[in-house]
Amino acid sequence: MHSNNAQASVYEVGPYAAASPYNGDAAVAERNPDQWVVPQNEPVYPKGYAHIFSPWTTVKWAFPSFYRKPGLGYQKLGHYRHRDVFGREWTGEYDDRYISSWDGKVSKLVVQAVDDIYENNTGSTYRRTFIRNVSPLFMRLANWPFSHIDYTKNDGKPTSDDYPLLCLKWFVTSCVISLVISSPSPAQIDARNGGNYDPVPYQYYGYAKVSKNLLEMDRPRGHGLKQANPVAERVLRTRYLCFLREKGTPAMPMKVDDWISQYKSEHNLSYIFVAYTAEQFNTQEDFRDLHQMADVAARNAGVTAYWVGCSCMPDDQIEEDVYRICDVIRGAHSLTIAVGCPPSNAYEINTADLMLQQWGRRVWTFPEVLLAPAGKEISVYVRGSDLNPLLIAKNQFAARVWQGDAHVARQLIDHYEGNLILSQLELVTLALECLHNRDTTQYLPGDHSYALMGLLRVRPQVDPTDSAFQAFARLSLANGSDQLLERLVCVLPKNPDQPWSWHTMDDAYGAKLWDILPQEVGIAGVGEDDSIILDGCRAANVRWKSFTPVANTRQPTWKRTLANLMLRLLLPVFTMAIILLSLPNVRTRLIGTLLIIYSIILMVLSPWLLRMLYLGKFWGQQCWFFGFEGYMDIEAIETQIFGGRLGRMQWTAAASPLSRHRRNEHGECIPYDPTQDPAVAALVQKAKKAGPGEQRIFTLVDTGNMTATLFQAERPPTCFLMAGSEGGMKRIIGCSYDWTSGTMYRETVLRIGTEFEDMMTRVGRVKIGFNRKQHPVAPLAQVGEAIGQEMK
Structure with missing residues (x-):
């Protein structure tokens, strides 16, 4: 793990307060790069289980046991069928689901949300639940006495104003530790998936409209088709x-x-x-x-x-x-x-x-x-x-x-x-830009692609049944040496509100198409419904329903070994001291008295010993993608997972278009809270009332690199597919899952460090779509929740 400094929401003050790097006066900000202080208000922590007393909270048997029903439901237009990776079938009405990495089934989507979004549930089509603190009890005890101390002031040391409350909490913690520290319950948990991200148990069973290999085409044996993607012959002279x-x-x-x-x-x-x-x-x-x-x-x-x-x-x-x-x-x-x-x-x-x-x-x-x-x-x-x-x-x-x-x-x-x-990739990119700046009276939906086709060496035969995207995708398959379409799927449009279009190449990260390298990823075919079959991706599931304790490893030291031994012996030594004091022998009572004094000293030191034992830097930790809807301060996020503000987590510097960073006095790149940018803060506020088809704000917590990333998407992406690299980082496509057609629909594109490539497992062919249609919705009271059943 990378060592991190304590993080907090920060704002500029003083004469340079208006000169944020995102306020337009970069020169002033550069003269005073470290003029940042902690805001007056403390981070807002979620209410957690206090929500169970809310009138809108519903109880069920399976986890999460407490949730809130969506405000909107999908109209019941029919029953649909899904076949999972194990061949099990699910039939039911349309609703929001995801593929569970636990059992491979399509499960109902439940998304944890910050309090103000959980309490305003009118625009949601999926269930929401509140955010829970999942940190181990020992971690919470170790951090609780210091939870009120501001680590960004006084070099992280308590001030005179902090000591009265610190002493009171220290006394309470000492008593509690004495009772629980000798229990067999461990603070550490075993790693899951060998420490890797959760896999995506997905399999696509359908046919492609056009496949790269003729044997995979939906054609009866003996059919006269000689090519999967027939190529038009060149005209040697005009007729x-x-x-x-x-x-x-x-x-x-x-x-x-x-x-x-x-x-x-x-x-x-x-x-x-x-x-x-x-x-x-x-x-x-x-x-x-x-x-x-x-x-x-x-x-x-x-x-x-x-x-x-x-x-x-x-x-x-x-x-x-x-x-x-x-x-x-x-x-x-x-x-x-x-x-x-x-x-x-x-x-x-x-x-x-x-x-x-x-x-x-x-x-x-x-x-x-x-x-x-x-x-x-x-x-x-x-x-x-x-x-x-x-x-x-x-x-x-x-x-x-x-x-x-x-x-x-x-x-x-x-x-x-x-x-x-120009390279072929540059040629196609520039030609598409020019062609789509021009007018046409449409003869076929793929006219723009057919006009582009004339500029390239290999030209597929014209198919009147092609949509505009299918015509372009077949053209890309025929001229696949530069992996045009493989690169294009990794592009995130600059304007998130515009519908995705195959000819939109303006990347939100400012990269050109040739900057993106689709390593080990290839297009296997073109789908029937403006989709592609992508092969070779690495994939990881996102856990939306809750955080969970994170397995981790620390460097073993003699101090931690001694602290562990002393804490584990606290209750047995105290018990033995009581027994010895009850005996009539004077020497035995003297030993008992010494043991009592030792136990009291150890009890007073127990919070400090516990912090020595369980705090410190991680040398490795379980890789998880956690997601929640809305925004929380980085300290609040860390507290919900690890039990306190320890400075282990930070915001990403350039993983999302909403990420923000600055240069410190040492010339280092320092990420900071994206909501310090007024434009991002406005997006966060606007998204609280978002409805179907509108952009929402989500936060992705990656415990692999101990970061949080704020991003926009219309729906919560249930998994991420690693499909390319650019600028020294990997591009991961966040996809929602339409279980009725087995299609992963792209919702966003984020960036992650290359070092985490091997922490994701490969997935087979994935059907990826780019413009998920909005299913008709109505108030839940009118249509009711969707029902379905598993077919054996």
Whole structure:
């Protein structure tokens, strides 16, 4: 374990009070980095078992025996079935459940919450219970005499004001210790799971819509499918072209194969690609003008034909041709753009630059420029002009036309021009950003992915049944060398209120997609419901229903051995002294008197000996993920688990977007209470009244590294999956569990130290979803609690 200093909620005071590092004046804070003191108010400790007398507390037989029913219940829309890792089946109505690491069953979710959230239960769909102090009795006795002392003042030593209460509590503790210290009950407990985090006993039994391996596809034997994710073949030459004839005679659309058969040659088959947008050309008259412009452009370029979408994509194969235009562009002599005033010119688009910018706002026009032949200028023809082309160098196109994202688009142009080669991961990331900044009239849900597909070497066949995510996921599977999707699942969107989207790559931690390394994790398939099958994760369950005593080890010393012997002999020695005093022999009574004096001295010293025995630094401890809803001071958290404020626990410095840290006078990174940031404090207050679909505040306590992390999520994540690494830390995906479909839904992404990787066990293939739909809810009094039963 790392040695930690005593922690407390702290605030700045004095002349620099307004200069917090998160108050905008970093310069002042840097001049006075250690101007921090303890607040006037002490940490607020939970009421604990006092809640059992509350009128809303319900009693049941199983642990936790005391809980509060949720304020909301799910509407009963049907019965669902779940099969656990041991093959047992559970059927019942929809409710919040998790996979128990104790027996592998799906158990009803019960979440411990701080007092103000437990007492305001109207917006919850899961049961809540109050926070209990679980520290061993010996630990509480050792710390109780000193519990009122502020360790951040007077170098942690008692002041004169502390001594009267300290002496009284010391006397009471001495008497109690004398009665309980000789009992056979140990203060230490055995380690669980070999000291590792609780495993996640999960197994996915379903099929993937698309699997990496053909043998795993849901296809009958003998089916003609030859690939799990069929790849579209590249078009070596376009099927149709408009061939030039005598000047003044319109070009003739013709099959390329027929032209080759007629002229017995392919050497002179050179064409330009004419790009336009339906916003500017969409009637027969518009198309006549478009052909005239294309004819002039082709003659100026010295080619024999041109390709234009309105005539070179017959209706019988238009769907196939639309998604292969990228190959047509690659084979073209040069690119020509035809622009004109739109029919409904509401925005007064009347200059060539404005027409070009309107053309450039369309999704399908973006790859046309990128894939245009390198080193050649792009010619622009304006309808209604003298048809003298406006020539634009390809490397100047972004600054002139794509002004909204020119800095990103220029990188892509440089890549295709060969000036600045991007990795495939960088290419896809930047291209997705640009494509989703543009407009489209949707033909298929996966149009953005199909537009991106034209920029990559391997292109899956178009599937009209794909959602937007499935189209992107199949594209990622086909081009899997850079593990694009594996990295993307580890990204936490900056705005937690926005629904998760596969093209959202703005990371809350400020990392780029290529900064995330999905080591030993791979996508095994794409699910039917916008999910993926992820294999190779390490996983750990979160215990939400309560804290529990934590097994730990300390360095054995002769002082602790002597203290243990003296304390264990206290009651036997005192008993023997009483017996000897009752005997008539004078020598025996003298021995008894000496033993009584020794026992009294030992009794007075017993609190100090107990602290020597059970306090001190941990050299190792059981790894647990504890969770509770809401916020508690770090001292209150430590007291509930270990029995007192010992300085063993601290907040994380950079494990969550809500984590906060500062530099001390020695240049060290010091984490501090996140609620010192007014923005975080406001989130904590707002979350107290959160309802379904809204962000709540949770705290994750990790006893492996003795830290607490404040984070936001819509639902309490019942487990964490370690799926990647970034910035010297591992990224763990916090997932809630939809037992009706066997899907883990991502709720948040946190960061944990790499040294704890081996403390988590691997789990098999996990079905992970990213946008969990909100099941309809109503007041619990109307719908009642869900019921179910285990099927043998």
